[in-house]
Amino acid sequence: MLEAIRDGRLGVEDGLGRLRSWPVRDLGHTQLDVHRAVRCGSAEVVYGRGKTPEQLVEIALALLEHHDRLLVTRAAPEAAERVLAAIPRAVLHRASGAITVEAPGAGAGEGLVLVVSAGTSDGAVAEEAVVTARMHGARVVELRDVGVAGLHRLLAHTETLQSAEAVVVVAGMEGALPSVVGGLVDCPVIAVPTSVGYGASFGGLAALLAMLNSCAAGVAVVNIDNGFGAGTIAARINRRAEKRKR
Amino acid sequence: MLEAIRDGRLGVEDGLGRLRSWPVRDLGHTQLDVHRAVRCGSAEVVYGRGKTPEQLVEIALALLEHHDRLLVTRAAPEAAERVLAAIPRAVLHRASGAITVEAPGAGAGEGLVLVVSAGTSDGAVAEEAVVTARMHGARVVELRDVGVAGLHRLLAHTETLQSAEAVVVVAGMEGALPSVVGGLVDCPVIAVPTSVGYGASFGGLAALLAMLNSCAAGVAVVNIDNGFGAGTIAARINRRAEKRKR
Amino acid sequence: MLEAIRDGRLGVEDGLGRLRSWPVRDLGHTQLDVHRAVRCGSAEVVYGRGKTPEQLVEIALALLEHHDRLLVTRAAPEAAERVLAAIPRAVLHRASGAITVEAPGAGAGEGLVLVVSAGTSDGAVAEEAVVTARMHGARVVELRDVGVAGLHRLLAHTETLQSAEAVVVVAGMEGALPSVVGGLVDCPVIAVPTSVGYGASFGGLAALLAMLNSCAAGVAVVNIDNGFGAGTIAARINRRAEKRKR
Amino acid sequence: MLEAIRDGRLGVEDGLGRLRSWPVRDLGHTQLDVHRAVRCGSAEVVYGRGKTPEQLVEIALALLEHHDRLLVTRAAPEAAERVLAAIPRAVLHRASGAITVEAPGAGAGEGLVLVVSAGTSDGAVAEEAVVTARMHGARVVELRDVGVAGLHRLLAHTETLQSAEAVVVVAGMEGALPSVVGGLVDCPVIAVPTSVGYGASFGGLAALLAMLNSCAAGVAVVNIDNGFGAGTIAARINRRAEKRKR
Amino acid sequence: MLEAIRDGRLGVEDGLGRLRSWPVRDLGHTQLDVHRAVRCGSAEVVYGRGKTPEQLVEIALALLEHHDRLLVTRAAPEAAERVLAAIPRAVLHRASGAITVEAPGAGAGEGLVLVVSAGTSDGAVAEEAVVTARMHGARVVELRDVGVAGLHRLLAHTETLQSAEAVVVVAGMEGALPSVVGGLVDCPVIAVPTSVGYGASFGGLAALLAMLNSCAAGVAVVNIDNGFGAGTIAARINRRAEKRKR
Amino acid sequence: MLEAIRDGRLGVEDGLGRLRSWPVRDLGHTQLDVHRAVRCGSAEVVYGRGKTPEQLVEIALALLEHHDRLLVTRAAPEAAERVLAAIPRAVLHRASGAITVEAPGAGAGEGLVLVVSAGTSDGAVAEEAVVTARMHGARVVELRDVGVAGLHRLLAHTETLQSAEAVVVVAGMEGALPSVVGGLVDCPVIAVPTSVGYGASFGGLAALLAMLNSCAAGVAVVNIDNGFGAGTIAARINRRAEKRKR
């Protein structure tokens, strides 16, 4: 653009105007940032909670005009139905309320993101991480119900653990699993505390604090129940490995 | 006493008086409960923090008039020196500030209390648990620096773990060790969170919450840094096993 | 197994494979740990909350193929009905939502686990502790509504208190009861804070903190409302006493 | 004053001025409220912490120009010395750092304020309550080291407890003592949590929450370590009883 | 009883038995403490929350066999209806869910308990305090909606404030009212924080902390929303004044 | 009034009476402070939550007898309908539940209050701020969905930002927006944390703490979700600018 100004093809006032109107599409209630894929490496993702079914449908359709894929997280059942009705190729992942339209070849990339969860009840959050990492292009494998009170269940998968580019570890209650996994692998571990538990779990606070204090050095933490964030980061780690390889 | 009243050996008023003056020895600043050993199975133990050297010496001497053993916990260095000077047979345990006068045969009992700690920095609390359990008559073995980020260090001791009557597990930071130990043994696990850590450990709160939320069923928790409490409970569990055996 | 390898009955690769496939039964959503009874001294127990009625029935039936007893805790009413319909000999304990299939002779063991609760509202948690301890083989006696504001209600049971191998104390609000009981007995006290209360009880936090700070030395604490954990530990303490006796 | 305006003895402007200059004496750093004794029933009391020795001396001397008694709380040792040097008849209470100049006949009133404390370490706070209640004119009796883990130490004083007009109960750690006392008396109980404890006592928070959740109905609570507040309230309760009696 | 033993009218064993069976009536789910009125100066009060309608009716009827008055607090609407149906002379106070059967002459005593509340929304808690204080025999006057943001609303009642034996101050949000009232009166102020507010009020925590830190010396605090506790204490203060007067 | 007393037009007793009856209108449940507009510069505003539809209608009608405008905040849908039915010229703002009757010329004043919000979900709180500032006479412009993860969306409005007299910044989650805005403007920034978020947002606590710790110097904070408070302050800042101008 600065070149256009120098060449006289663009006036100074117009240049200022353009600086102010970076690519944003205004739906009234939401400023769609349709170029985020260019800057941040991923399409705009829609956080479903707190949006009306109408808003969700409108946003989803607008995004699909610019992208070949879509991820809506935590859609309420009613809103999910409406989106599925409006976008027939969309897929609903029931445990987590995620809705996806996958680009061709999604999840067939190189590398490996491993999503490990401690208990059956952590499944919804793990699913969100799996779906998100796939949407960002990663090949994903999932290990479920391998909590620390029965170590052999985890140790049986040591080889798989050590072949991953990034491991997402999902756990509620005492949140001990990331520390144990972190002692077994040499790739980054993204820990997701979940709100699974009761009493002194204080809605996931216990697991969150435990994970932040992990004695294993390669562990970073995202928000309670934030499978989406963990899946995004894991996929980004995996993608860098791929990119360099080429 | 009621029999004495019936027999006329004790007047009603005197009986009421005696009910009010259950065995307590008044040092002015402290009501010594010298019969606690009878009721609760252990001699009076003195919490050293917040007491002046003079008070500690006076209390310690008074207790040794009634008991053949003594445990002072968390004595400040200066106070400890004063007690050692006044009671030559007393022994100071430097890491924890515990002072002991052991009864003959202490620590030679049957059964086994195991004290397991996660890191070098948890040593002071572990020492307090070891000393306390010995004072209460238990045979004690200690495993140090076997945190969960290097599982094989712990697994190397599986057999010892499974031979204990009670296991005390001492850990700071994420407090994950009790859950792992709890999955390996069938005896009660007494977990002691420590204030080892920084930042989001919030003085041991992270480890405390983690332990309270342990997914392993046989884990109970005592206060942060409370090696004394854990050693007492473990010794009581061990003692019951012994008692029945006779 | 190592012997089988030496004898040539088992190949090295197979040995590695077996190490990886320690006894776990995979139901898709849950990795059943059917050998836990061998390692940890109790059958797998099912935490009912957050599981669908279908999952609960499937897990319960699978466990009963391997064990002669079953404990499901905190089943929602609808799920409980479904389990009772599928397993006619199962018994529902309504206050706590626990479902049990008892082994022959359950609760007839030696020793004594005492479950003491402070107020009427603590009944559900106390029931969970009672049911759990029985399932783990203990003889159990229960004392209800003996809170500290009317001390004589508790003191009337001093003899019973002193005959127990382990005492579970269940209390909400200020959580003072374990300290008082702890001053009366010489066996371990397992304290269970409950979420009974309002305002500054903060969902049981007040009782939890009080119990962790108990001035009576023999008190250990489990999670808020965790009657199951307390019952398990108490039964384990009781069982060790029995085991040694033989 | 309004009468004076009506009678013309006082102009309107002067009336407004007087309304604005209610009796306050300005020392520059402190607005002395020398008439508080009239409105609130007690002389101005000086909170010593955070004031320089010079400020304390100046305030103390100014107050003694208007009152026949004085209470400074929590004076640092150096500041205390300075005040004692400036006011020879002042008395220092070392445990709490309180300094008093007593009015003639202080502490000889009718009624009875009882100050009960759980452990030796609670002594400083109890002393502040005792000194304060005496300064406000109450007869005070103190019971020390009667914590709930040795109930008989408290029960031995049941008669004294039941003869008080108000009971101040001082306790740290689990803060259970007010609930037990509250079940034994029919007068108001003012509970003072102390910062005595460690770990999960969180500087007295555990005791504070416990006391706020007391299952005994007649218990009200003041700030952690606030012996002054408790002594004031207890004395006010006692004084009302006296006043009516006349 | 001890006299009976001495005289031979009562055997020692029987005496021990009686000591153990202090007056308690067992309803299965609840140990009724029907003599509490004798020891603590008030009839047993029933906390309605968490009790089934059946339990409430049964307890209420049992109490009325021993007492001429009754107070049930926080009865759910359905339970309240059932109690009213079973006890026609009972009165329901709708805002607070309190149910009362008043003794003859209730609320006609001497002295005065004043219940002051900050906002309209604090009315339910204030009502609980009013009803409770009346049940305990006090004459009660109530001032509503006199929060600190419009001081003149409170100052208009200065005279009434200064005529009370005890003032209960009910406030949510910032909880400032007790400090202001405490500066105007010389009787004890019982502060009740309420859960009225949102956001950073954290369910009444903000008001609770503010009241505990009141700069006015005569303020003591009860649990969040605990109108019952405040009413009880205020009535006890008022009663002592009356008692002495006779 | 004092002049009237001096002149004899008003007796002393009457004067005292008037002092006590400052302008307050008593609706039984609410003390309407109808002169607040005089003292504090704004008409009485009604907080709708926790009031019955009947109370809301009654209060609204009473206020409109004295004022030409009205603001009810957070009316529940049913209550809102009732108010709209009773006051046909009232307008409901659906996202926030605000109801307004605007004075003629509302929102046409000079100056500018800018209300900036981070995400779509913060819209209800932003709306409350907009409506409130307009009711207090300010001209208001709103910028929506300009969160910090896409800075260009905000920077596009730099000129508008710098033309405001006061900026209200509404943000949930990490609450970073006020710091960024605060670095771009030289007028006061009023930050409103919202409860938008989940997990470790703890109901808006994360955003609240972030805003209180803003590294930009001109940022002050109101309660979580308190759009009303922010709108009021911003309008007052704007009004002072206007007032001086005249």
Place this chain on the structure above:
Amino acid sequence: MLEAIRDGRLGVEDGLGRLRSWPVRDLGHTQLDVHRAVRCGSAEVVYGRGKTPEQLVEIALALLEHHDRLLVTRAAPEAAERVLAAIPRAVLHRASGAITVEAPGAGAGEGLVLVVSAGTSDGAVAEEAVVTARMHGARVVELRDVGVAGLHRLLAHTETLQSAEAVVVVAGMEGALPSVVGGLVDCPVIAVPTSVGYGASFGGLAALLAMLNSCAAGVAVVNIDNGFGAGTIAARINRRAEKRKR
């Protein structure tokens, strides 16, 4: 700059370079933002805590090369001495550790910022607010020791309160003063909680929460002890009034 590009005076590459090198002066440890006065309306202010004496002197001298005034806050005594030695015209404000070099005519502006504090111990924070507001050009008046427990001390200054453009209210403990002041004035109130207090004040948390929940509508809050922030905002409010007036 864009014009320079169009005119060919500046190359595109150079333009990009300049965009990247907005006016920042690099001292190695600190990126001085010397143009902040232009954008945000105030000179760079230096936060003294955590900086070495050497760093403080270096930064202060660098700033005075660009500005005619300087404000350093919270300088440690040693560092303050060093700055005073290096900059003879600098003035140290001892209570708060603030160091100022005032521009000619500072504090002589129109309008009025009022700084009100509750107790003597709040003086350091109040001083920081006063000094800061003066540095930003405001005329400032201070009222000290006018806490809510003696309301007449505040009410005596009602007229002054109502003449201010902005009021800063500084209070620790229960933080009630802003609510009372907020009910008396129609200008914005900036509340500063202080860490003055003990026990349940939790380092100022009690006052902070109280102020955030103020029932008076015109109150916004800054961080605990943040006199600087409050002074800045108040001065900005005051300045806008002045600016418009011209």
Place this chain on the structure above:
Amino acid sequence: MLEAIRDGRLGVEDGLGRLRSWPVRDLGHTQLDVHRAVRCGSAEVVYGRGKTPEQLVEIALALLEHHDRLLVTRAAPEAAERVLAAIPRAVLHRASGAITVEAPGAGAGEGLVLVVSAGTSDGAVAEEAVVTARMHGARVVELRDVGVAGLHRLLAHTETLQSAEAVVVVAGMEGALPSVVGGLVDCPVIAVPTSVGYGASFGGLAALLAMLNSCAAGVAVVNIDNGFGAGTIAARINRRAEKRKR
């Protein structure tokens, strides 16, 4: 080893023994895990805090027998001197107390780890991250003092930001910087909250919560002040990229 057993070169008992004695070197106080570099990809790192100078020297020397590099974090000044004296080639990084012995070619690897910090006071934590990432083989560039209140300071480095494989963002106070950086890059962002701040920063809690709630999707968080953890993870991300490239 299993092959050795099959071949008869190793007895079964010996095999079990070896399984138990995985490579651990016992220094008495510390179980050195000298093979961790093999399993987890980095040499053992020593956490210096809480270790005596003697322990630190002993551990450091023992590690250097097995590794060509060493990292000690947070050594106290005295302990650091001792280590430097014992290991002349060691280098002390004063701000953070880190001590390093670098392997040849350290920090010369491919890829780029960027360490960005918000303020001067965050320097110690940033240094720890820089040193750690270099020790793990990464090339590291550091940007300091680019907080969000002066956005242009950060935007000037957009190109550098976008060239990194991983960005570590260090910030205290409101912790907003990671969200802004996260919106500008497509690589993982590792956020480190620092304890820089005061009052409502609560020792870094405010920044921690803000970062966990970041609206930018690629942000993961480590413990407060944990520069070491962030440096480790960033280096691991960077290394994977490199590894794949070969």
